Amino acid sequence: DIQLTQSPSFLSASVGDRVTITCRASQGIGTYLAWYQQRPGRAPKPLIYAASTLQSGVPSRFSGSGSGTQFTLTITNLQPEDFATYYCQELTYTFGQGTKLEMK
Amino acid sequence: EVQLVESGGGLVQPGGSLSLSCVASGFPFSSLSMSWVRQAPGKGLEWVANIMQGRTEKYYADSVKGRFTISRDNAKNSVFLQMNRLRAEDTAVYFCVTDGVVRGVDYHYFDHWGQGVPVTVSP
Numbered sequence: 414d415i416q417l418t419q420s421p422s423f424l425s426a427s428v429g430d431r432v433t434i435t436c437r438a439s440q441g442i443g444t445y446l447a448w449y450q451q452r453p454g455r456a457p458k459p460l461i462y463a464a465s466t467l468q469s470g471v472p473s474r475f476s477g478s479g480s481g482t483q484f485t486l487t488i489t490n491l492q493p494e495d496f497a498t499y500y501c502q503e504l505t506y507t508f509g510q511g512t513k514l515e516m517k
Numbered sequence: 518e519v520q521l522v523e524s525g526g527g528l529v530q531p532g533g534s535l536s537l538s539c540v541a542s543g544f545p546f547s548s549l550s551m552s553w554v555r556q557a558p559g560k561g562l563e564w565v566a567n568i569m570q571g572r573t574e575k576y577y578a579d580s581v582k583g584r585f586t587i588s589r590d591n592a593k594n595s596v597f598l599q600m601n602r603l604r605a606e607d608t609a610v611y612f613c614v615t616d617g618v619v620r621g622v623d624y625h626y627f628d629h630w631g632q633g634v635p636v637t638v639s640p
Contacts, residue, residue: 459617
């Protein structure tokens with residue numbers, strides 16, 4: 414089974430900051446990686462699929478990169494609505510454990 | 518607009534059964550693979566089960582294999598999750614989700630989510 418490890422688990426930042434979240438796969442998965450944002454009490458929302466393709470309607474301050482076993486989600490110019498939990502997910506549907514982005 | 522509406526959740530005793538339903542609209546239901554994803558209170562996301570478009574191919578997480586059954590009725594735009602021999606650790610919000618297919622390519626991610634339905638397994 415493929416395991417996904419996200420880092421960090423918790424991240425503190427301010428509005429306007431640039432942050433990066435990393436997702437490492439236990440074996441190569443090509444570019445079959447997606448990123449989701451989940452706000453409290455809401456269903457997750459897809460941000461990026463195929464490692465770097467922005468889901469329709471998602472602001473361009475979100476970007477993804479990587480292939481094989483190492484992937485990153487970058488958010489530039491953080492906005493108040495971006496403070497949430499972020500998950501990565503790979504092609505056999507395993508999710509990472511999540512990264513909670515909190516306001517400093 | 519794509520809509521996924523789940524129903525059937527509730528409180529059930531350990532060892533009991535519950536059946537979840539999801540009615541879909543706004544897209545060609547029979548052409549997409551469907552899944553259930555769950556989230557235990559305060560925890561992360563866990564994929565539970567998947568059913569392909571043709572209804573014959575089904576896949577399950579090891580944690581539910583042999584206890585849960587996924588099915589679909591393409592004529593009614595619906596997907597179901599029959600949950601038997603429920604355990605306390607099955608307590609979660611269950612989301613109905615669609616596989617992300619873009620220009621005919623399945624990217625194995627979940628692009629549409631229902632609002633979720635809570636299931637509580639407790640004496």
